[in-house]
Every structure is written in C-alpha cells, then in structure tokens.
Amino acid sequence: MTSSTAGAAMNVSAKVCVQEAPFDLAAEARALSAGRGDVGAVVTFTGLVRDMGGPEGSAMTLEHYPGMTEKALREIAAEACARWPVAGCTVIHRVGRLAPGDEIVLVATASRHRQAAFDAAAFLMDYLKTRAPFWKKEETAEGARWVDARETDDAAAARWG
Template identity: 60%
Template sequence: MRVIVQDTPFDFGQEAEAFASGRHDMGAVVTFTGIVRDLATGDLDAMEIEHYPGMTQKALEKIAAEASERWKLGDVLVIHRYGRMTPGDKIMMVATAAPHRKDAFDAAEFLMDYLKSRAPFWKKEHSAQGAGWVAAKDEDEAALDRW
C-alpha cells in the first residue's frame, strides 16, 4: 500500500505501469485519475488545494487500509496533489489490485467516494469572477451511503 500526498505532477502512465507490473497473482488492476475540470462558464483560471500534511496523510492511509480490510486486495495506491493546478491537470489517482475484478472495482469506487467527500482537502477556485471555496455537494455525500 502506498499513499502519496504531493504538490508536484505525477505521470499516470508510469504510475499505472509500475503498479500493475509483475502482478502474476492478481487478475484485475483498476485505475482512476481525477482531473481539474473547467467551470461551466469556461473561465476557471486555477484550482488551489490546501491540506494539513500530517492529518491528510494519516486520513488517506486509514481509508486505504480500510479498503484493504473490506475487499480482498493485493495492493492499493493513492496519489493526491495539493497546491495550484489548472484545467486538465491531474489531481489524484487511485489504483487497486485484486484477484478478481469486482473487489478491485468496488474498492476503487469506495476510495474515490471517500476522497471526493471526506478527505481533508480544501479546494478554492480562481476565475475572472474572483476566488471562492468549493462547497461540499449533497450527491457526493450521498455516494458514501452505499458503503
């Protein structure tokens, strides 16, 4: 299990290949990458993500460990960035490896839902209209109900 919180970009292809390489005992590897999405108005200049380093690392490690306990996984990778990013930049990556695809998919979705709504990150959008903090969305919170 690897959990990485960093301010620098990551290479999705390189991370996915390293994660999947040599997995002779795993039948499935699932990956997901979150990307900075432009606003509906098309004028997002940047998104700034803040966090408390020690708290964030521990929270992400805890949820990755919980995923490993709930599903039969061979490995978990979580990468999440912080700092200033622009539309199209990769924010985060989740990868799960499991003997069977259902466990890999379910665990990856669980991790993504957690990261979207409960991980201790704070997002601020910067646009021509100014800057504002991104509020939690009801549908993101509701997604956690299934877990």
C-alpha cells in the same frame, strides 16, 4: 466482498502520497502488479481539474495540513484493503494551484478479480471526496470561492455503509 479481513489474505500494499508534482499514471499502475502473479485486474481512476466556466485563467487551489492529510488517506486506503480482496492500492492527491485539465488525483487498485478492484477504487474515490481533509478554492474571472463536498458526493459515500 466486504469482509474486514478480505485484503489481509493477499499480502496487501498501500501507497499514499500528497504532492505538488504531477504523477505518472502508467508507472503507478505497473507498480501495483509488478512481480505479482496473483493480480488479474488493475483499475485506475484519474480525476482532472474541470474548467469552472471562466476564461482560460480559471484554476483550482488545494490546501491541506501535512501529516493530518496523509494519515487520513492511509486510514481510507486501509479500510478499502480490509473490505475487498485487493493486492494493493495507490492514492496520489495533488495540492497547490492547478489549471483545468491538470491531473488532481489518482486512485489505483489491484486484485485477483476485476470486481473487487472496481469496488475498492469506487470506495476510495467516494471517501476521498467526502472524508479527506483537503480545502479547495475555485478561481474564476468572477473571483475565488472555497467549495465543499456536494450532496451527491455524500450520497455516493453513504452507499458503503
């Protein structure tokens, strides 16, 4: 469903956090449905830092502007909640230096039916990859470099109109 009022009918809650600390996936997923008899589906996506092909010393550093980043994430979450009939969503994005295998992002959505939860979660990830103000630096044995969104990320976000 892509109505601009879809989420308004379900008493929607959106949680947005930017933090250095790891998050608890299970606790965050439970929080979306706790005490809610109208939730029939919770969809979660956890992004991990990939090995950039270097030795074990490879890493990724994420930077952001406090305040500006949270505001952008809240706007993206609000758009997802308006487009689909979700009961809530959670977006947690980590910053700082992260090693391969570390959790970097959590997107979780809850809805009465699974398709809305899947679609809202996919939309959130596509928009986070292209519109969230984070700066990523990959570090390998060959050195460090700042990376931008890929063309495939832009194409994925474009499907949402």
